[in-house]
Amino acid sequence: MEIAFEVKGRSLTVKLRGEIDQHCARELRSAIDGRLHENREVKRLVFDLERVSFMDSSGIGVILGRYRLMRDRGGETAIVNAQKNVEKLLRLSGVYGLTESAGRSRANG
Amino acid sequence: MDNMIRLEFMSLTQNEAFARSVAAAFIAPLDPTVEELADVRTAVSEAVTNAIIHGYRRRRGMVSMLLTLKGRLFTARIEDKGCGIEDIELAMRPFYTTGNRDERSGMGFAVMAAFMDGLHVESKVGEGTAVTMEKLISRREEECEGGAERESLEPCEGCAECESREPCEGCAEREKSEGLEAGAAFGKIENG
Known part of the structure; x- marks a missing residue:
């Protein structure tokens, strides 16, 4: 799993690549939380999942935890570009109801 | 199986x-x-x-x-x-x-x-x-067109075993619907 960050104004985009499961969840969590801590003015957190080929509910846990952090600072969380299989999981877990989602799934074309 | x-x-x-x-x-x-x-x-x-x-x-x-x-x-x-x-x-x-x-x-x-x-x-x-x-695990023919046809077409003896024979129509059909994988198999037979 690889993580890249992009800060634009008050928005932090987290670009993930690879497979997200329990094994990388802790690392992912602390990397994102570190960035959020450094950039206290960030009010919008965007998860770009375009290159995430696999995710299980450990990834949902990471997203939900970050959603709560953003909510506590009066910000919002968005998920973009999820592939079809990841999108199925996001829908099932109800994460889309909490976060803003944009961008069509690539697999849906 | x-x-x-x-x-x-x-x-x-x-x-x-x-x-x-x-x-x-x-x-x-x-x-x-x-x-x-x-x-x-x-x-x-x-x-x-x-x-x-x-x-x-x-x-x-x-x-x-x-x-x-x-x-x-x-x-x-x-x-x-x-x-x-x-x-x-x-x-x-x-x-x-x-x-x-x-x-x-x-x-x-x-x-x-x-x-x-x-x-x-x-x-x-x-x-x-x-x-x-x-x-x-579903059968593919339920999802793709021509799947039922593919199912009924067994590979002919020529494709499976004999290099000199032409592939039968059934195998040619399979190649179309199965794409790369079947294509690679034909390549092997022809080059072999």
Whole structure:
């Protein structure tokens, strides 16, 4: 799993690549939380999942935890570009109801 | 086609990727859809994660995985000798978790139930937990046009065995619908 960050104004985009499961969840969590801590003015957190080929509910846990952090600072969380299989999981877990989602799934074309 | 494999691995999170890859490879001969493959990978990952972080918690132990195929019915049984589950019904409720609520979604069993066709959990406190899941892998002809035709066309003797003969119409049809994989097979025959 690889993580890249992009800060634009008050928005932090987290670009993930690879497979997200329990094994990388802790690392992912602390990397994102570190960035959020450094950039206290960030009010919008965007998860770009375009290159995430696999995710299980450990990834949902990471997203939900970050959603709560953003909510506590009066910000919002968005998920973009999820592939079809990841999108199925996001829908099932109800994460889309909490976060803003944009961008069509690539697999849906 | 019936098949079975059993494997055991240490309760380390780095083995999750290994376990779900094994399950995916195991059902690959059935030519599952991309969605079915993803469903199985995800459900197996959930069950193995549960065994590692909830079954054994901070202890180390062995997780066993039994995969079987009976016809097109895939079954995965994932077992640990960990702490067991006191109240299975409660544990299976969406969003319920005994882990840190900020870290865990409590969605593991809900994902297994949604992505597979059957889910059964047996557990005894202090002895361990066994999760059994099954999924019927669909036949492709239900999804793609011409699939029924493909099914009925057996490879001719020429394609399978003899280099000098032309592939039969059936095999030519198969090549069209199966794309690269069948194309590569023809290439081998022609070059050989």
